[in-house]
Every structure is written in structure tokens, then in C-alpha cells.
Amino acid sequence: MDADDRLIADLADDLDAAFERLVIAHQDRLYTIALRMLGDPGDAEEAAQDALVRAYRALASYDRARIAELRLRPWLSTIVLNRCRTVGARRATRGPKPVSIDGDANRPITEPEAPEAATPTAVAERHAERDRWAVRLAALPTAYRTAIVLRHVDGLTYPEAAEALGRPEGTVKAQVHRGIALLRTMLEAETRPEPEEMTA
Amino acid sequence: MTTQLEITDTEATALADLAARAPSTLRSSVLVEVGLLDRYGRIDESPLGPLVVAWNGVGVVSVDLAGDQEAFEARHLVATGRQAIAAEVPTRLANAIARRLDGDRRVRIPLDLRGHTGFEQDVWRKALEIPRGEVRPYGWIAAEIGRPKAVRAVGSAVGHNPVPLIVPCHRVVRSDGMIGQYSLGGPENKRTILTAEGVDVPGLERLAAAGVRYVGSDTTKIYCLPTCRHARRVTDRHRLEFHSAAEGIARGYRACLVCRPASAAA
Numbered sequence A: 001m002d003a004d005d006r007l008i009a010d011l012a013d014d015l016d017a018a019f020e021r022l023v024i025a026h027q028d029r030l031y032t033i034a035l036r037m038l039g040d041p042g043d044a045e046e047a048a049q050d051a052l053v054r055a056y057r058a059l060a061s062y063d064r065a066r067i068a069e070l071r072l073r074p075w076l077s078t079i080v081l082n083r084c085r086t087v088g089a090r091r092a093t094r095g096p097k098p099v100s101i102d103g104d105a106n107r108p109i110t111e112p113e114a115p116e117a118a119t120p121t122a123v124a125e126r127h128a129e130r131d132r133w134a135v136r137l138a139a140l141p142t143a144y145r146t147a148i149v150l151r152h153v154d155g156l157t158y159p160e161a162a163e164a165l166g167r168p169e170g171t172v173k174a175q176v177h178r179g180i181a182l183l184r185t186m187l188e189a190e191t192r193p194e195p196e197e198m199t200a
Numbered sequence B: 001m002t003t004q005l006e007i008t009d010t011e012a013t014a015l016a017d018l019a020a021r022a023p024s025t026l027r028s029s030v031l032v033e034v035g036l037l038d039r040y041g042r043i044d045e046s047p048l049g050p051l052v053v054a055w056n057g058v059g060v061v062s063v064d065l066a067g068d069q070e071a072f073e074a075r076h077l078v079a080t081g082r083q084a085i086a087a088e089v090p091t092r093l094a095n096a097i098a099r100r101l102d103g104d105r106r107v108r109i110p111l112d113l114r115g116h117t118g119f120e121q122d123v124w125r126k127a128l129e130i131p132r133g134e135v136r137p138y139g140w141i142a143a144e145i146g147r148p149k150a151v152r153a154v155g156s157a158v159g160h161n162p163v164p165l166i167v168p169c170h171r172v173v174r175s176d177g178m179i180g181q182y183s184l185g186g187p188e189n190k191r192t193i194l195t196a197e198g199v200d201v202p203g204l205e206r207l208a209a210a211g212v213r214y215v216g217s218d219t220t221k222i223y224c225l226p227t228c229r230h231a232r233r234v235t236d237r238h239r240l241e242f243h244s245a246a247e248g249i250a251r252g253y254r255a256c257l258v259c260r261p262a263s264a265a266a
Helices: A003-013 A015-038 A041-061 A064-069 A072-094 A120-139 A142-153 A158-165 A169-191 B009-016 B025-034 B069-080 B091-101 B118-127 B138-144 B151-159 B187-196 B201-209 B229-233 B245-250 B261-265
Strands: B038-043 B051-055 B060-065 B084-086 B214-217 B222-224 B239-242
Touching: A003 A015, A003 A064, A003 A072, A015 A041, A015 A072, A015 A120, A015 A142, A015 B025, A041 A072, A041 B025, A072 A158, A120 A142, A120 A169, A120 B009, A142 A158, A142 A169, A142 B009, A158 A169, A169 B009, B038 B069, B038 B091, B051 B091, B060 B069, B069 B084, B118 B138, B118 B151, B138 B151, B138 B261, B187 B201, B214 B229, B214 B245, B222 B229, B239 B245, B245 B261
Parallel strands: B038 B084
Antiparallel strands: B038 B051, B051 B060, B214 B222, B214 B239
């Protein structure tokens, strides 16, 4: 029994007593998905909050058997992606915000692996590298970006990602692979030296 | 295309590194929204001075006189089983409460009355119908909610109203017409609010002391509770006082359809 299985059992027993644990266990991943889908930390917080509130209300309306069958990671991912579409659509009608890069509230979960080597320059370089990846990811077509965010940023398995997206596993794999290929193309374009100006 | 399809370790690490930490406010916002955690804050203007209001996404949970914060949090935890964290009262809620205190009954204030019995909620819902400037006896509420014998239980429910002023339990008085007790700081506060709402409290107590329960008009042949807006319109020349509903009925008077004094007589 893993942590989510125990959580599911406790949610089925007493939703109100167990729900805070669900929030603690899943808020970072839901916020991450929203942030990588929407780009803006404020929008991401709104989408993650809406998703968790909707999850609570759904759980409150489910009977024990239905809760016991839930797989929290894909189920919550589906909800937050839906909220991202709503928040994103509203943002689109209000006019786009520039894609904002990670602020202070948005530190990586994994700390640098070699703290002794983490000089200020190294930290700054690491943040700059993250920002570049965030921008590349944001430039991907939505279907590819969604698949990559679920599989490689959030770390869902392919079956979980397929369940979250309601698509066949093969489709999700293809979307991830095409997305990765596009990211590589972007990287190559960034590293290619500027062509010399032609003079006649 | 001959691209290698498998993701490289570098790419995987770079993508996994895009995981972010949720803002520290997210957890409490979610818990408040679903009603598992409460916020509380101060409202400075009321007839009784500063108030403290607790709320969550379901609605307003409690209203109390402002005082020691720690004591409030402890009482709140005992009463609701939930923690309350200090916050600013949202402008919309503050405005709605201010309008309600000003007598605007159209403003909608959602209430979170989970954990209270259906009977208590019936009593409080009925109290919401008592207009500003008027009062009704406990027995009136009991009869109106279909529990005419539960007068004492009504008194107890009124005393346990968690949202005084919003649910105007100060407009519920003893069946003998005396002002009676008040949960929000005692009977003096009840007099203060009723007076602020336009009730002639000394006049009401004089009638109660004289055993007068109803007021009739000899032009309409209708009898009312003394604070009913129709009773207050009757000029002294046409005004009769009754000690019981039976007395009015015996003299050919009908019960007012607005204040329904028959409920008070039940």
C-alpha cells in the first residue's frame, strides 16, 4: 500500500479529516502542472486552488466505493488541466500576460545536488537554465506540452498520463516524443551561431 | 526523421527541475474555501462597538464582540472543531454585514451553520423574518415553526445563535413582553440595539409590566403585537390594549396577518 492508497482509504472513511493530507501531498504537483501550462504564477495558484476545491466537492458527492476506486494522481491531474483551460481561456479574453519566469515563490523542489559546489554564480546559472527550459516548454504546442508536463515534469507514468488525458497510451507517447524532438530543435537553433552577414 | 526518441538524462533532469513549490497561501486558501478552516477579522462599526467575524467558503460562522484574540480562537475551536486564522474581512463581506446592520434585509449573507441542529436552524431562519424595529416573543417563533410547545427550546436556540446581529435574535423577547436575556454581552446590549433600531424599549416594558400583550385598532378591528408596524400606526384615539388574544377575539377583533399575533398566543 503506498501513501496515496492509504490516503484514498482515509478519504473514503472521513473526507473532512483526511482532505488536508491530500492538499499537502498534491498541492506542489498541481501547482507545477498549472504553472507549466499557464506560465503565470498567479493564474497557476488560482487554477490549483480551483482544482483542489473541485476535488473536495467531487469527493463529498462520491460514495465510499467510488472514492476507493480513484487513482489520485491521474484524477487530480485531469481536474487541474480542466481548470487550466478555463483560467487560460479567461486570460486569453483579457489579453495575454507575458510568459513570466519563475519568481521567488517558485523554488525548485529538488535542491542543487552538490551544495558545496553551488557558488552564487552556479546557482544563478542553474536558475537561468531552468528559465530557458521553461520558455522552451511554453513554446510547445499545447498537446505536446501537456504530455511532457505530465510525464517528465510531474513524473506520471505513461498509463497514468494516458488516464489523466483520456487518450491512448500510444498517443501520449507519440506526443511526448514529438515534443522532445521539438525541444531539441529549439535547443539547436539557440546554439547555432548567427549567420555571418552577407556582403556583396 | 531519424531523431533518437528516448529522452536523454540531461533533458529528463532539466524537465524534472521545472517542478515548482506551491505558494504557502495555497493550502489555507483551499481549506478555507471548502469550509475546513476558518478566518476571522474585525469589523469596527456596529451598534455594539467593534465585532469579530469568522467565516469560510461556506459562509459566516460566528459573530462576537471584539476582545482577546487568543480567547476567541480557543472558543472558536471548541465551538466548531476548526481553527480560525486572523485575516482582513473581505470588503464584500464587510459591506454586506454593514448593510445588514443598517437594516437592509435584501443583502444576502451566506451562513455556515453546519453542526447545528435542524431545530436551531429553523429558529434562526424564523428570527430572520422579524423586521427591524419590531420584536416577537419566543412563543411566537415556536408556533411559527410548528413546535408550539418548544418555547424553552426556542429560548435556548436563540441564546446559542452563533451569528447574532446578522440573525437578529435580539428581536426575540420573553413571552411576557419583557426584553429578556441576550447572548451578545447581556440585556443592556439588547436594549442598545433595539433602541438603535427604533424600538421604544421603555414603552414596551411598561406595556409588559401592565400585562398588555396586544394592541388593537377600533377602526380596522384588527389586533397586533405591540411593535407590529400596523400597531404603531394606530393613533391613541383608536387604540385598544388587550391582555390576551382571547380578549381581543371576544370583542370581535381579527388577528393581524402581518405580525400573526395568534402565533404568540399559542
